[in-house]
Amino acid sequence: MxxxxxxxxxxxxxxxxxxxxxxxxxxxxxxSIHRALRRANYSYKKRPHRR
Structure with a gap:
């Protein structure tokens, strides 16, 4: 992942x-995926869509 x-x-x-x-x-x-990413020190903020 x-x-x-x-x-x-x-x-x-x-x-x-x-x-x-x-x-x-x-x-x-x-x-569960969100928690696993946080434990792995990944912040999960979606970037604005670029055109």
Whole structure:
């Protein structure tokens, strides 16, 4: 999950959850992903969409 976030810093929690389910077959709540990212010292603030 961290590697995917490093490759694509603008990925959403939902996209991370979907990728995790595809790769492992495990379904994870968005709040669980958020907590895991916070424990790994990642702040998760979405950047404004750039045009």
């Amino acid at each position: 961290i590697k995917r976030l490093q490759k694509n810093p603008d990925i959403t929690l939902r996209e991370l959850a979907e990728a995790l389910k595809e790769e492992t077959g495990v379904s994870v709540q968005l709040s």
